[in-house]
Amino acid sequence: MTATTVQDSSLLPAGRALTREEAWFARRELNRRRLTAFMLVTPLLLFIGFAFFAPIATMLHRSVYSPTVAQLIPDTLAELQSWDGQGLPDRAVLTTMAVDLKRLASERTSGKLGEALNRGLPGTSSAVKSTARKLRRVEDTELGANGAALLLEANDRWATPELWRTVRATGQIYTERYFLTALDLERDAEGAVQVREAAQIYVQLYSKTMRIALIITILTLLLGYPLAYVLANSPSRIANLLMVMVLLPFWTSLLVRTTSWIALLQTNGVINSVLMGVGVTSEPLEMLFTEFATIIAMTHILLPFMVLPLYSVMKGIDPSYMRAALSLGSRPIPAFFRVYFPMTLPGLSAGALLVFIISVGYYITPALVGGTDGQMISNIIAFHMQQSNNWELAAALGSLLLALIIALYWIYDRLVGAGNIKLG
Amino acid sequence: MKLTNLLAGAAVLALMAAPALAQDLTAVSFGGAYGAAQKEHMIDPYMAETGAKVLFEDYSGGIAEIKAQVEAGNIQWDVVDIEVIDLERACSEGLLEVIPRDILPAGDDGVAAEDDFFPAALANECGVGVIFWSIIYAYSSETIGGEEPSTIGDFFDTAKFPGKRAMRKRPQVNLEWALIADGVAANEVYDVLSTDEGQARAFAKLDTIRDDLVWFDSWSQAPQLLNDGGAVMVQSANGRIFGAIKDDGRPFKMVWDNNVFDLDVWAIVKGTPNLDQALDFVKFATGTKPLSGMQDVAYGPTRRSGSALVDPAITEDLPTAHIDEGLKADGIFWADFGESLGEKFNEWLLK
Amino acid sequence: MSRFPDYFNIWHKTGVYALRLSAGSVLFFLMLPILVIIPLSFNSQPYFTFTEGMLSFDASAYSLRWYNAILENPNWILAIRNSFIIGFFATIVATTLGTVAAVGLASPDMPFKRVITALLLSPMIVPLIIIAAGMFFFYTRFNLVGTFPGLIIAHAALGVPFVIVTVTATLSGFDRSLYNAGLSLGANPLRVFKDVVLPLIRPGVISGGLFAFVTSFDEVVLVLFLAGPDQRTIPRQMFSGLREQINPTILAVATLLVFVSICLLVSLELLRRRSERLRGV
Incomplete structure (x- = not known):
C-alpha cells in the first residue's frame, strides 16, 4: 500500500508537495481502485468460503464436538453430576440408567450409546447392547423399583467405576478426547494425560506417512533431475517431443495410471511375466498390495510435479557457466556441485515441497494398490469416515493432517510463492 | 463460441432428462455372479412387470454405509441385501425399516407366507430371507499339489500347506474359524468369543498365519484371487466358487468343514423416501419363483415352495446339504460384539 | 549436443x-x-x-469385446454422461468466477x-x-x-485455483495501459473487460477452463463421499471396479481416457502458442 503511494508521488516534479486537496483526490482514487479490484475478487471469495472453507471449518468443529451421549441419556448424566468418581454411583443413578436403557432399546438407539461409550472404553458396546436387550422386556414399575439390581445383574461391567467414569466423560459435549486418541494418548482415572494403553497406532501411522512421502520425494528427485537436465539442454525440437512424454502421463487420469500399475504389478502381471520369462526369478514376486506398490505408483504419478519446476529453472541457466568451468579444467562432478547445482536449488525446493505436500495427503493410489501394508494417514481417515463411522476421530486425525499441510504450504509460499505453481 | 453453445445445449438436454431418474428405486447387493442372478430373476422381471426403474448397485457388505446415510439423514439406498450376521445389529440400531409380515405373498402352491418361509428367513422383523448360503474355503487343485486340505485346521496350517490365504477383511467368521482351528468345539465358539481371554486366543491364532494372509473387501474378489494366484486358499461365499467351477470350468474345490452358514435378506433403509415402492419390490422379489432362481449360484431358497423347484442335480452343492458339518452364524452375538471386535480387529490389522 | 567441445575427454x-x-529410462x-x-x-x-x-x-487373441461391454452396461453409460454434466457446469462456475477474480488479483491496487x-x-x-x-x-x-448441484459446487471449488494460476499468468503479460485507454475513451469497466481484456486473455481463460474440466473429470475422492447412485462418474465407476471386480472393461475405458488426454494436451499446446503469439513473445 505504501509502495503505491510512494510510486504515485514520485511522478510529481521534484520538490513539489501535493496540496491537501490533491492528496485527498489521490487517496480517494486509490481507494476506489482498490475497492474495484476487491469487488472483482469478492464473488469468488464468497463462493470458496461456502464451498470450501465452511466445510473445513465444520470438520475442525466436529473434531471436538460430540453431543451423542448428552442427547441420549440426559437424565443419567444429570444424576451423575453429584458422583465423586470413586466406587459405584448411587442406586438412583443406576436406576435412571436402567430406565434410560429401556427407552433407548425401544427407540432402537441403544446401539448408538454403545458405540459412543465403546470409543471411551473399548469393550463397552456389548455390555450396553446386551443389557438394553434384556431390559426391553421388563415392566416399567418393576424397573422403577428394582432398576439398579436388574442393571447389575444384566452385565457385571456396570459394577466397575471405570465404566461410569467413561459415561461421565463421554457425556461432555465438547471434548479433546478425539485429539488425544489421534495422538495415541488418553486420560487415566485421575484425569492426567498418559500414553494410550490399548493399541498405539496413529502416531506410528503419521510417521510412516511422512517416511513414505519422503522416500517418494527423494525418488522423484533422483529420477527427475537428470531428465529435467537433458530436457533443458536438448535442441528445442527434441526437447518438445520429450516434453510430450512427460506431459502425457501428467494429463492422463490418475485412475488410468493406477489401473495400469495394477496390471503391471499383480502376481500374474506383466512385470512378473517378464521377470520369469527372462529367468530373473522362478517364483512370481509379491508386489501388488504392498508398500512397494504404493511407493512406485505414487513416484510415477508425482514425477512430473518435480520435473516441471526443475526444467523451468534449468532452462534459464546459461550453459556457458558449466562450459567455462569445464574448459578451465575443473572436473565435471565438482564443477556440477559448485556451479550448476546451486543454481537449480529454487526449482528443486519447489518441486520437492510440492511432491511432499501432495504425497502426505494421498488417498486413492494407496487405497487401490497398497494392501494393508501401504496404507497412509488419509486411508485411515477414510476408514473412520466410511467403515467404523467414527466421524469425530476422523475429523481429529484430519485436523492434525491439515495442520501439517498448512505448515508446509506456508513454507512453500515463503520460498516459492503460492502463485508460481507450474502446470506444464 | 459455437462449440460452447453446443455444449451448453447438450448439457441442458441432459439435465432435463435427469429429474426422471430421481424417482428411481435403488437396490443394493453384492455383485458378481450373485448380483447377476438377482438381476436376472428379481430386478429385471420387476422392472418388466411394473415399468419402474431400479438402479442396481454393488456394495461389499457391512452396515457402515447404511449407518452413514441414516446418521447424516441422507438416504441414497432404498433396498439392501444384507447378511443376517449384520442384520440384527443394523435392525437394533434403528437403521432399517420394519417389514410387516402380512404383505408377503403366499407361495406358488398357495401356502400362506408365514408357513411357507422357513422360520429363520423371517426371524428378524427388519428382513425377509432371500437365500441360504454358506462361508467355506476353497483351493485350486492346480496349485495345491500333493495332499489336499480338508479341515479348518488345514487353513491355519502353513507348514503343511504353504502359501497365501485370503480372507474377507472383517472379524466376522475369521475369529470363529481361528477358535475352531485352535481346538474350540463349534457349539462353544460364541461363548468363548464373548470373553476377553477367548478374543485374545482368537487373535493369537490369527497371528500365527498373519504373514500369509491376504485381505479382500468383497466376495467377488475371492474367486479372482484363487484364479490369478494371489492366494492358494480363499475364504468365500459358496456360490462364488460354484460359479467359477460351473461357468468358467476352473479346477476349484470347496471345503465344507465348519462352514459358517447364514442367510441373506432384503431389508429397507430407515427413512427412505421411496418406502412404498421398496416394500412393493421386496414383496415381488421374495415370491417363490424369483427366490428359486438363486439356485443358479448354488444358494438355497428360503421358502418351502421354492425347494420344490430346485434342480436335483445341484442339491449336493447347496449349503443345506452341509448343515451338519457347519456352524450357524450368530447375528445376536455380532450385534453385541460387532463394534468392539471390529475395533480390535482393525487395531490388530494395523499393528 | 552430438558434437562435443574439444576439451571433452x-x-x-x-x-x-x-x-x-x-x-x-526415466x-x-x-x-x-x-x-x-x-x-x-x-485382450x-x-x-x-x-x-x-x-x-x-x-489375431484371435485380440478383440473389441471390452469396448462393447462399455456400451452394453447402463452403469458405464450413466457414468460417462454424469462425468460430462458435472465437469461442464463445474468448469463454467470455476472459469467465470476465477477469471473475474484473477483480473482483480492482477491489479496493482489489490489489497x-x-x-x-x-x-x-x-x-x-x-x-x-x-x-x-x-x-x-x-x-x-x-x-x-447425493445431488448434482452439490458435486458441481465441490468440483468448481477444486477447479478455481487452476483458473486463477493460468489467467494470472496470461494477465502478467497484459499491458494495463490498454485497459486504462479503454476507460479514458469513455467505456465502462465491464465493456472494457469484454471488448479489450477478454479477447487478449482468452487463451489463458480457455486453458484454465480445460484444467478445471480435467480436475472435475478425473476427481474421485469427493465423488466417493458426496455422490449418490444417480451421480456416479467414470472415475467412481473405475474405482469400484478396481476394488471389487477387476475386469478388462476398465482397461478399455482407460484407453479411451488416454485418447481424451492426448486431445487435451494438443489443445493446450495450441492455446499456448496462440497466447504467445498474441502477447508477441
Whole structure:
C-alpha cells in the first residue's frame, strides 16, 4: 500500500508537495481502485468460503464436538453430576440408567450409546447392547423399583467405576478426547494425560506417512533431475517431443495410471511375466498390495510435479557457466556441485515441497494398490469416515493432517510463492 | 463460441432428462455372479412387470454405509441385501425399516407366507430371507499339489500347506474359524468369543498365519484371487466358487468343514423416501419363483415352495446339504460384539 | 549436443551418454503404464495380463469385446454422461468466477493480495480426503449430498485455483495501459473487460477452463463421499471396479481416457502458442 503511494508521488516534479486537496483526490482514487479490484475478487471469495472453507471449518468443529451421549441419556448424566468418581454411583443413578436403557432399546438407539461409550472404553458396546436387550422386556414399575439390581445383574461391567467414569466423560459435549486418541494418548482415572494403553497406532501411522512421502520425494528427485537436465539442454525440437512424454502421463487420469500399475504389478502381471520369462526369478514376486506398490505408483504419478519446476529453472541457466568451468579444467562432478547445482536449488525446493505436500495427503493410489501394508494417514481417515463411522476421530486425525499441510504450504509460499505453481 | 453453445445445449438436454431418474428405486447387493442372478430373476422381471426403474448397485457388505446415510439423514439406498450376521445389529440400531409380515405373498402352491418361509428367513422383523448360503474355503487343485486340505485346521496350517490365504477383511467368521482351528468345539465358539481371554486366543491364532494372509473387501474378489494366484486358499461365499467351477470350468474345490452358514435378506433403509415402492419390490422379489432362481449360484431358497423347484442335480452343492458339518452364524452375538471386535480387529490389522 | 567441445575427454563423453541413458529410462518409466494399458484393452480373455496368443500376434487373441461391454452396461453409460454434466457446469462456475477474480488479483491496487491468493489457491493443496470429509459434514446440512448441484459446487471449488494460476499468468503479460485507454475513451469497466481484456486473455481463460474440466473429470475422492447412485462418474465407476471386480472393461475405458488426454494436451499446446503469439513473445 505504501509502495503505491510512494510510486504515485514520485511522478510529481521534484520538490513539489501535493496540496491537501490533491492528496485527498489521490487517496480517494486509490481507494476506489482498490475497492474495484476487491469487488472483482469478492464473488469468488464468497463462493470458496461456502464451498470450501465452511466445510473445513465444520470438520475442525466436529473434531471436538460430540453431543451423542448428552442427547441420549440426559437424565443419567444429570444424576451423575453429584458422583465423586470413586466406587459405584448411587442406586438412583443406576436406576435412571436402567430406565434410560429401556427407552433407548425401544427407540432402537441403544446401539448408538454403545458405540459412543465403546470409543471411551473399548469393550463397552456389548455390555450396553446386551443389557438394553434384556431390559426391553421388563415392566416399567418393576424397573422403577428394582432398576439398579436388574442393571447389575444384566452385565457385571456396570459394577466397575471405570465404566461410569467413561459415561461421565463421554457425556461432555465438547471434548479433546478425539485429539488425544489421534495422538495415541488418553486420560487415566485421575484425569492426567498418559500414553494410550490399548493399541498405539496413529502416531506410528503419521510417521510412516511422512517416511513414505519422503522416500517418494527423494525418488522423484533422483529420477527427475537428470531428465529435467537433458530436457533443458536438448535442441528445442527434441526437447518438445520429450516434453510430450512427460506431459502425457501428467494429463492422463490418475485412475488410468493406477489401473495400469495394477496390471503391471499383480502376481500374474506383466512385470512378473517378464521377470520369469527372462529367468530373473522362478517364483512370481509379491508386489501388488504392498508398500512397494504404493511407493512406485505414487513416484510415477508425482514425477512430473518435480520435473516441471526443475526444467523451468534449468532452462534459464546459461550453459556457458558449466562450459567455462569445464574448459578451465575443473572436473565435471565438482564443477556440477559448485556451479550448476546451486543454481537449480529454487526449482528443486519447489518441486520437492510440492511432491511432499501432495504425497502426505494421498488417498486413492494407496487405497487401490497398497494392501494393508501401504496404507497412509488419509486411508485411515477414510476408514473412520466410511467403515467404523467414527466421524469425530476422523475429523481429529484430519485436523492434525491439515495442520501439517498448512505448515508446509506456508513454507512453500515463503520460498516459492503460492502463485508460481507450474502446470506444464 | 459455437462449440460452447453446443455444449451448453447438450448439457441442458441432459439435465432435463435427469429429474426422471430421481424417482428411481435403488437396490443394493453384492455383485458378481450373485448380483447377476438377482438381476436376472428379481430386478429385471420387476422392472418388466411394473415399468419402474431400479438402479442396481454393488456394495461389499457391512452396515457402515447404511449407518452413514441414516446418521447424516441422507438416504441414497432404498433396498439392501444384507447378511443376517449384520442384520440384527443394523435392525437394533434403528437403521432399517420394519417389514410387516402380512404383505408377503403366499407361495406358488398357495401356502400362506408365514408357513411357507422357513422360520429363520423371517426371524428378524427388519428382513425377509432371500437365500441360504454358506462361508467355506476353497483351493485350486492346480496349485495345491500333493495332499489336499480338508479341515479348518488345514487353513491355519502353513507348514503343511504353504502359501497365501485370503480372507474377507472383517472379524466376522475369521475369529470363529481361528477358535475352531485352535481346538474350540463349534457349539462353544460364541461363548468363548464373548470373553476377553477367548478374543485374545482368537487373535493369537490369527497371528500365527498373519504373514500369509491376504485381505479382500468383497466376495467377488475371492474367486479372482484363487484364479490369478494371489492366494492358494480363499475364504468365500459358496456360490462364488460354484460359479467359477460351473461357468468358467476352473479346477476349484470347496471345503465344507465348519462352514459358517447364514442367510441373506432384503431389508429397507430407515427413512427412505421411496418406502412404498421398496416394500412393493421386496414383496415381488421374495415370491417363490424369483427366490428359486438363486439356485443358479448354488444358494438355497428360503421358502418351502421354492425347494420344490430346485434342480436335483445341484442339491449336493447347496449349503443345506452341509448343515451338519457347519456352524450357524450368530447375528445376536455380532450385534453385541460387532463394534468392539471390529475395533480390535482393525487395531490388530494395523499393528 | 552430438558434437562435443574439444576439451571433452572420454569421461566427459561417457558422462553425457550415461545422463542421456538415464533420462531415457526415466521417460520409459513414465510412458510404460500408458503403453501397456492400450494393447491389454484389446485382450479377448478376461484377464489383466498379456496372453500367449497376444504375444505371438494371433489375431484371435485380440478383440473389441471390452469396448462393447462399455456400451452394453447402463452403469458405464450413466457414468460417462454424469462425468460430462458435472465437469461442464463445474468448469463454467470455476472459469467465470476465477477469471473475474484473477483480473482483480492482477491489479496493482489489490489489497491483501498475497494472503488472498494463497487462500484461493489452497483447494489445490489441502488433501482431498480432508475436503471430502468436511464437505460431507457441511453439505449434508443443505441437502447437497447425493445431488448434482452439490458435486458441481465441490468440483468448481477444486477447479478455481487452476483458473486463477493460468489467467494470472496470461494477465502478467497484459499491458494495463490498454485497459486504462479503454476507460479514458469513455467505456465502462465491464465493456472494457469484454471488448479489450477478454479477447487478449482468452487463451489463458480457455486453458484454465480445460484444467478445471480435467480436475472435475478425473476427481474421485469427493465423488466417493458426496455422490449418490444417480451421480456416479467414470472415475467412481473405475474405482469400484478396481476394488471389487477387476475386469478388462476398465482397461478399455482407460484407453479411451488416454485418447481424451492426448486431445487435451494438443489443445493446450495450441492455446499456448496462440497466447504467445498474441502477447508477441
